[in-house]
Amino acid sequence: MxxxxxxxxxxxxxxxxxxxxxxxxxxxxxxxxxxxxxxxxxxxxxxxxxxxxxxxVRFLPLVTRPSKTLCVGLNYADHTAEVGLEQPAVPEVFPRFPSSLIGHEDEIARPPESDKLDFEAELVIVIGRRGRRISKAAALDHVAGYSIFNDATLRDYQFRTSQWGIGKNFDRTGAFGPWLVTPDTVPPGCKGLRIQGRLNGEVVQDANTDQFIYDIPALIELLSETMTLEPGDVILTGTPAGVGWSRTPRLMMKAGDVFEAEVEGLGILRNRVVDERP
Known part of the structure; x- marks a missing residue:
């Protein structure tokens, strides 16, 4: 304000x-x-x-400078299939950096270097209690709340390397918010919640968190094996099928488009796309 x-x-x-x-x-x-x-x-x-x-009010990302933003890839089997990849034995994990984050109703910047800007609606975990080697049984005790993310991705840059992160970290492409919803108001581990992505009002992604390959306790256990999870850390849980890159013809976001990501009980994250000035 x-x-x-x-x-x-x-x-x-x-x-x-x-x-x-x-x-x-x-x-x-x-x-x-x-x-x-x-x-x-x-x-x-x-x-x-x-x-x-x-x-x-101007909405900011719920955490503007998390110590870690960890993105989990290929956590829905239908998305793995649509992008033509083999389901890995463990989740793909890659980072997002603070300079990529924006808030609800802020503008996603399509950079001049690429017109392959895709959408990815995702449920987000926000860590509330520090921990290392957290068991599945204790995992939900470390969650401050849940929110929504659009992991907007420059697909051509993503697939330039095997690590994916370069296509996930263009400035002002990671929309995050609008609300932090505390765990007492949703089912444990956000089980059974519908997740949708809508481009200009048209449903392009429609799934349920019951389709996770690795549920929230499993992700927290796996990630905390190697690193201490700190309060304010953010974990993206993966996107379901329907991304624009896998469609024929491809459906890439362009200036003027509006993408909405909705997770049942968590609200709606809405962002308009603009062309970034060089």
Whole structure:
């Protein structure tokens, strides 16, 4: 709001929240995550805060500078098949960097170097408690909440190398938000949630999180074998079938397009595409 940091919740109809200049401001969501704060208590407090004019708000990525953003690839068998790859014995994992992140209603930048900009609707895990070698049984205790991501990808750059990351890290291509939904409001591990991607209102991806090859506890266990997961770390859980690259003819995003990613119970992430100025 007017470039003043703020934090807000939705009461279903309105935003309620506080800015940094208001008495009782608890901190930004990012600072609260890093401090391992009790977000349910913060949310309850914010429900009593004044209404905020949604038109005055700019949504930021839920975490602007996570210590790690870990993307899991090929976690839906139908997507693996549509891109003509063999299902790996373990998930593909690659990083995203903070310079690629944008928020809800922000503009995805299609770079001048490529017109092969594709969409990927994904459910996101946000870590809330530090841990290493986390068991599946304890994994959900380390989750602060869930959100939505559009892992927009420059496909020609992605497949230039075996590591994929170069096509996933163009500036302003990773849309993230709008809400952090706490685990007490969704099924454990987000099981059974519908996930959709819509391009200009047309459904292009439609799946269910029950189709994960590796569910959320399994992903947390696997990733924490090799690295400490820190509060504010972000894990993308993979995209289902329907991406534009696999269609005939190919369906690439262009300037003026609007992509919406929706996960049942988590909201709708909406972003317009613009051409980046060189």
């Amino acid at each position: 007017n470039d003043i940091p703020a934090i807000a919740v939705s009461d279903g109809e309105h935003l309620r929240g506080l800015t940094r200049d208001d008495a009782g401001f608890p901190g930004t969501l990012e600072s609260l995550l890093f401090a391992e704060a009790d977000l349910s208590d913060v949310g309850s407090t914010l429900m009593q805060a004044p209404q905020i004019d949604a038109a005055s």
